[in-house]
Amino acid sequence: MGRYRYRRSSDSNTKRRRIIRLSIFFVSVVGLLAILFCSAHRNTTLEDACSEAEKKDTIYKYGLPIEYFNVKHDTVAPHQTLAELLMDYGLTASKVYSLTSHCPDSIFDVRKVRAGRPCALLTDKDSTETPRYFIYEINAKSYAVFNLVTDKVTRGERPSEWRELICGGVVESSLWNAMVANETSPQLAVSLSHIFGWTIDFFGIQKGDEFRLIYEQEYVEENPINSFRIRAASFRASDSLYYAIPFVQDDEELYYSEKGNSLEGAFLKAPLDYYRISSRFTNSRYHPVLKRYRAHHGVDYAAPTGTPVYAIGSGKVIAKGFQANGGGNYVKIRHNSTYTTTYMHLSRFAKGLNVGDMVAQKEVIGYVGSTGISTGPHLDFRVHENGKPINPLTIKSQPKKPISEDNKVAFQILCASLISRLSAIEVVHNP
Numbered sequence: 038m039g040r041y042r043y044r045r046s047s048d049s050n051t052k053r054r055r056i057i058r059l060s061i062f063f064v065s066v067v068g069l070l071a072i073l074f075c076s077a078h079r080n081t082t083l084e085d086a087c088s089e090a091e092k093k094d095t096i097y098k099y100g101l102p103i104e105y106f107n108v109k110h111d112t113v114a115p116h117q118t119l120a121e122l123l124m125d126y127g128l129t130a131s132k133v134y135s136l137t138s139h140c141p142d143s144i145f146d147v148r149k150v151r152a153g154r155p156c157a158l159l160t161d162k163d164s165t166e167t168p169r170y171f172i173y174e175i176n177a178k179s180y181a182v183f184n185l186v187t188d189k190v191t192r193g194e195r196p197s198e199w200r201e202l203i204c205g206g207v208v209e210s211s212l213w214n215a216m217v218a219n220e221t222s223p224q225l226a227v228s229l230s231h232i233f234g235w236t237i238d239f240f241g242i243q244k245g246d247e248f249r250l251i252y253e254q255e256y257v258e259e260n261p262i263n264s265f266r267i268r269a270a271s272f273r274a275s276d277s278l279y280y281a282i283p284f285v286q287d288d289e290e291l292y293y294s295e296k297g298n299s300l301e302g303a304f305l306k307a308p309l310d311y312y313r314i315s316s317r318f319t320n321s322r323y324h325p326v327l328k329r330y331r332a333h334h335g336v337d338y339a340a341p342t343g344t345p346v347y348a349i350g351s352g353k354v355i356a357k358g359f360q361a362n363g364g365g366n367y368v369k370i371r372h373n374s375t376y377t378t379t380y381m382h383l384s385r386f387a388k389g390l391n392v393g394d395m396v397a398q399k400e401v402i403g404y405v406g407s408t409g410i411s412t413g414p415h416l417d418f419r420v421h422e423n424g425k426p427i428n429p430l431t432i433k434s435q436p437k438k439p440i441s442e443d444n445k446v447a448f449q450i451l452c453a454s455l456i457s458r459l460s461a462i463e464v465v466h467n468p
Contacts, residue, residue, distance in 0.1 A: 099172050099182055100193050106159040107166060115152040126158050126168060128185070136183055140190040145173070145181040177262040197257045199266065205249040205464040208242055219465050224263040225250065227423065230374050232267060232281045232292050235302030237274050239374035247273040249462040251455065269455035282452050286444055295452055297440035304432055305349040305399060308380060308418050309340055335419035336429045342384050342414040344405040348396045349378060357392050364417060365409025368402050381417035382408050
C-alpha cells in the first residue's frame with residue numbers, strides 16, 4: 038500500500054516537472070518570436086525610412102530620377118523631323134518607326150515637332166551610355182517622354198503657379214516698347230488690345246498715353262511664361278480714362294467699365310439676312326474648282342446673286358478690289374486694332390463705297406455674286422484676329438449685357454477697390 042502511494046506521488050511529480058518544462062519552453066518560444074518580430078519590424082521600418090529618405094533626396098525632372106542618367110540637352114533644328122533627330126542619336130530606322138508608331142496623337146502628334154524646341158536624351162551613367170529616354174518639350178508646361186526600351190510614350194505636365202504682379206507705364210513710341218521698359222512681357226500689350234479693342238484704337242495711341250495693370254502671370258519652375266490674367270486695368274488715351282474691371286455675371290466673366298457697361302463690342306451674327314452655310318472654316322477642304330485640298334479660313338454662305346451683304350460691325354474700309362484667281366470682288370474692313378473682316382466673291386460693290394470710308398454696322402457694302410474662283414453665287418466671309426484667321430462662327434456676335442441691378446452693389450464695391458489699387462500704381466517712364 039505504501040509502495041503504491043509512493044508510485045503515485047512519483048508519477049505526479051514527473052507530470053508536474055513535464056508541465057513546468059513545457060511552460061518554460063512555450064514561454065521561451067513566445068519570447069523568441071516576439072524578439073524576432075520586433076527586430077524584423079524595426080529593420081523594415083528602418084529600411085522604409087531609408088527608402089523614403091532616398092526618395093526625398095532624389096532629384097526628379099520630366100518625372101524621372103534625373104541624377105541617375107547622363108543628360109544631353111539639344112534643340113530641334115530647322116526642318117528637322119523627329120525621326121531624323123532620333124537617328125542622329127544612333128537609333129535605328131526600325132527602332133524609330135516602332136517608337137513613333139506607338140505614340141498616339143492624343144499624347145503627342147510626332148508630325149508637329151517644331152524647330153527651336155528643347156529636347157534631351159537620357160543615357161546610362163556607364164561606359165555604354167545606352168539611350169534610355171528621349172524628351173521633347175512640347176511647350177513651357179508640357180513634355181513627351183519616349184521610353185527607348187519599351188517604346189511607350191507618355192505626356193507630362195510641369196506644375197505651375199500664378200503670381201499677382203503690377204505695372205504702370207507711359208507710351209513713348211509704342212505700347213510694346215512701354216512694356217519692355219517696364220521689364221515685363223510685351224505680350225501684355227496684346228492682352229490689353231483684346232480687352233480695350235472695342236474702346237481704344239491701338240493703332241492711334243499717342244506719346245504720353247498711360248496704362249496701369251494688376252495682373253497674374255503663370256510661372257513654371259520659377260520661370261515666367263506668356264500666360265496672363267488681367268485682374269484690372271486702366272488706360273489714359275488723350276484726355277479720356279478707361280477702366281477694365283472683370284466681373285462674373287451669369288456664369289461668364291467679362292470686363293466692364295467703371296459704369297458697369299460691358300467692354301465687348303457687338304457683331305452681327307451673319308453678314309447677310311438669308312443664307313445657308315455651304316462650307317465651314319477648315320484647314321483642309323477639297324476645292325471644287327482646283328480639285329485639291331487646301332485650307333479654307335472662312336465660312337461660305339450660299340445665297341442668290343444680288344443678296345445684300347452687310348458690315349457685321351462699324352469700321353473702316355481698308356481694301357476694295359478684284360482677285361481674278363481668288364476672291365473676285367472683295368471688301369476688307371478694319372473694325373478696331375484687333376479684328377478685320379473680308380467679304381469675297383461679290384457681284385458688285387455698294388454704290389459710292391471707297392477705301393477709307395467709315396461704315397456702320399449693317400450698312401450694305403456689296404452684293405452676293407460668283408466672281409473669282411467660284412462654282413456658284415455665295416459669300417466667302419473671313420475674320421482675322423490680330424492678323425490671324427479665326428473661325429467666324431466663334432466670334433462673339435451679340436452685345437453683352439451691362440451689370441444687372443441685382444449685381445450692381447457687388448460690382449461697385451469691387452470696382453472701387455480695384456480703381457483705388459490701380460491709382461496707387463506708379464507709372465514708369467522710358468529712359
